[in-house]
Amino acid sequence: AQTVTQSQPEMSVQEAETVTLSCTYDTSESDYYLFWYKQPPSRQMILVIRQEAYKQQNATENRFSVNFQKAAKSFSLKISDSQLGDAAMYFCAYTLGDSNSGYALNFGKGTSLLVTP
């Protein structure tokens, strides 16, 4: 079975500090896409950042960046200069299936991030 593992159920960070959320995955595919989604308490899931597996360069989006280690099947998310609004559940995911499944997402169980003033 193809799985996504987020080993940190909860993480805490102080405002303005940096935090890294870990994610490992298991797939037999060579080409796939990886995502981090954020789910605030209101429950609307929002895309944070995405990475194409065939690209070696790590993706960055403002304060968010990833450390993608393809051989290790690791895809961690780094949040720099943390803000109170970053508090949420963070889900790691990768595309599952093929064009017939519309590239549905396979999610991990999530990491709850708490940001303290």
Added chain:
Amino acid sequence: GAGVSQSPRYKVAKRGQDVALRCDPISGHVSLFWYQQALGQGPEFLTYFQNEAQLDKSGLPSDRFFAERPEGSVSTLKIQRTQQEDSAVYLCASSKPGLAAYNEQFFGPGTRLTVL
């Protein structure tokens, strides 16, 4: 707003009742997905539509679950004879035209179903 909307936001059903959950995707989005998110878990894929065609229903947990998207826009997820294990948040997502795996999925706020 132009986001994905879902209704109702909350639904309480007695065991054995039928329920219908509605999803309004972003206008023009070809792809539509349904996910089930149990408490404390990540979303799990249920089914996928490309326009009105249901191309993948491999994630539907039983034949009590049925989804449709007859005109290629609004979708309804129906659960017959609800059971307590059906209690979860049901998320709908849509994405832009095309089948690129890189496409961002836009999620609705979800419907929280509680079966008593």
